[in-house]
Amino acid sequence: MAVSVISNRAALRSLFVIQLLSMGAMEMSAPFWPQHLRALGHLTSHELALASGIAYAGPMWMAMCLTPWWGRLGDRIGHKPMLLRALLALAVTQLWIASADDTVTILVARLVQGALAGFIAAAQAYGACLVPSDKRGSLMAKLQVATAVGAMTGPLAGGWIFDALGFRTLNVVAAAICLVCAIVASRVLPTALPLASNPSLGMSPQKPFTFGAVYGLVFAIVLVQTGKMMPQTFFGLFAEQVLHTPAWVTGLCYGAPALGLCIAAPFWAKRFENKPRAVILSQVQWICWACAAIVAVQATSRELSLFVLARVLWGVCMAALLPVFFGLLSREADTHQQGRVLGVGNSAAKAGALFGAIAGSLILAWIPIHYAFWPVVAIYAMAAMGLRAMRKRPGPIQQQRTTGLHKSKLSPIQPINQGKQ
Structure with missing residues (x-):
């Protein structure tokens, strides 16, 4: 062994x-x-x-x-x-x-x-x-x-x-x-x-895979990936016209979220390990609200140091989103169905990236550059409200399985009487 x-x-x-x-x-x-x-x-x-x-x-x-x-x-x-x-x-x-x-x-x-x-x-x-x-x-x-x-x-x-x-x-x-x-x-x-x-x-033991068990997580992946990708289209112009930064500073600001993600990902992984899904979804909901607030700081800040700090903190929060959603998706299927469920999740991430690129282009065309970050704030707010609805509403993701993780523990996301069946 x-x-x-x-x-x-x-x-x-x-x-x-x-x-x-x-x-x-x-x-x-x-x-x-x-x-x-x-x-x-x-x-x-x-x-x-x-x-x-x-x-x-x-x-x-x-x-x-x-x-x-x-x-x-x-x-x-x-x-x-x-x-x-x-x-x-x-x-x-x-x-x-x-x-x-x-x-x-x-x-x-x-x-x-x-x-x-x-x-x-x-x-x-x-x-x-x-x-x-x-x-x-x-x-x-x-x-x-x-x-x-x-x-x-x-x-x-x-x-x-x-x-x-x-x-x-x-x-x-x-x-x-x-x-x-x-x-x-x-x-x-x-x-x-x-x-x-x-x-x-x-x-987990082998069990049939149903899309209904993961639709909420897939929708969340699309939203958070859309929010992540939207600023890439207009970021260079925002930095040039609003922050008035040279090119090397623009590059520094652009890469700052990746730095925050690398630093924070191990912390979030350890924090959410062995946690019930209800607890994870509750905390990730607040992280989405934090993302909305941090992006709002980027939208309003004209102080470069504060802007860079907000970019790093945004990466710290993003480290708790996609990896956690993929981890929860992986829990929804046994080892014989990992390719299918994670393939669906990755397709959702690609869809979010495409939507984000399209939305960023529309923002660049129709919204003054000073206000370009505010639609991103709205996307994260939508993701937070969607996670709250997913956590509160009874449905497949709340009822699908308990036997695959720890049979001796009842996940708080389930109805109490399900553990007695």
């Missing part, structure tokens, strides 16, 4: 490093798509805007549509093959992009990349099969930290490579990193999942 636990811990550490490196590799090119597309051909400003939009939003759209399917396939054949498939797809499509000489080919490669990848969902499902159900929230937080660190370090490394060697070399380097990650994953990560077949270690 001790050997299995140690093996799983080593696998989780390896998974963390692989996710950090692969996501960092994919973020290396993120800031530079408009420049590269402009350099490829004679595009008008409208054509460049459209091509850039497809380059950014196209992969998210494809992943949103296909990630649940990949998750269900992983439930049938195993999640390690899905990890390897995603990493190899990233490597091949990055090489395709590096060799492409026209805009259309690059955009097609980006769409194929979104359709075939889905690494984050595969990593979550694989990791969920290595830990007991009450530890899955902590797992999601650690994987979120890996993604956040990759998102911070990737563009920095990408900027250096872009300036020194160009966009094509940047993509070749990213492909090489993903290929190395795939080779390491194939050799290091175990195929057998000891905890998946050991109910004594806290794994």
Whole structure:
């Protein structure tokens, strides 16, 4: 038994490093798509805007549509093959992009990349099969930290490579990193999942999955991801026109939430570990209200130090949202259905990102830049009220299961008489 636990811990550490490196590799090119597309051909400003939009939003759209399917396939054949498939797809499509000489080919490669990848969902499902159900929230937080660190370090490394060697070399380097990650994953990560077949270690018994059990969490994921993504569209203009900051300060402010997320994610994971869902939802509801208040500070503050502090605190609060929601989603299914339920959650996150980008564009077009953050405040208020309704209202998420976590404890989110049935 001790050997299995140690093996799983080593696998989780390896998974963390692989996710950090692969996501960092994919973020290396993120800031530079408009420049590269402009350099490829004679595009008008409208054509460049459209091509850039497809380059950014196209992969998210494809992943949103296909990630649940990949998750269900992983439930049938195993999640390690899905990890390897995603990493190899990233490597091949990055090489395709590096060799492409026209805009259309690059955009097609980006769409194929979104359709075939889905690494984050595969990593979550694989990791969920290595830990007991009450530890899955902590797992999601650690994987979120890996993604956040990759998102911070990737563009920095990408900027250096872009300036020194160009966009094509940047993509070749990213492909090489993903290929190395795939080779390491194939050799290091175990195929057998000891905890998946050991109910004594806290794994939930197999039970049918119903969307009704998770619809509230999916809706919450869409809202908080929308709120997170909305400012990205107008943030640069807000910093320039309202805060009057130089470019390097704008970059500092832009990355500040990721710093807060990395610092706070382990704290929130530990705080919510082994907590009943009613308690978690109650506390996350207040965290959403805190997000609304902190974004309101960003909307009204003209003092740079206070603005940066608010950005960091926003990241601290965001660290308690998506990882916690994914952890609760993972609890709603047994180890044989992790790919499906987490695929649905990741599709919701992609949908929220798309809605956020669209909403941010509409804000930029219709709302004066001084008031651009106020719709974000409204989104977080909606999320808080939705969580309150989900917690108070009897429904599938309140009644679905108690046997999968701790059979000796009755979750306060259930009706009392259900424990006597």
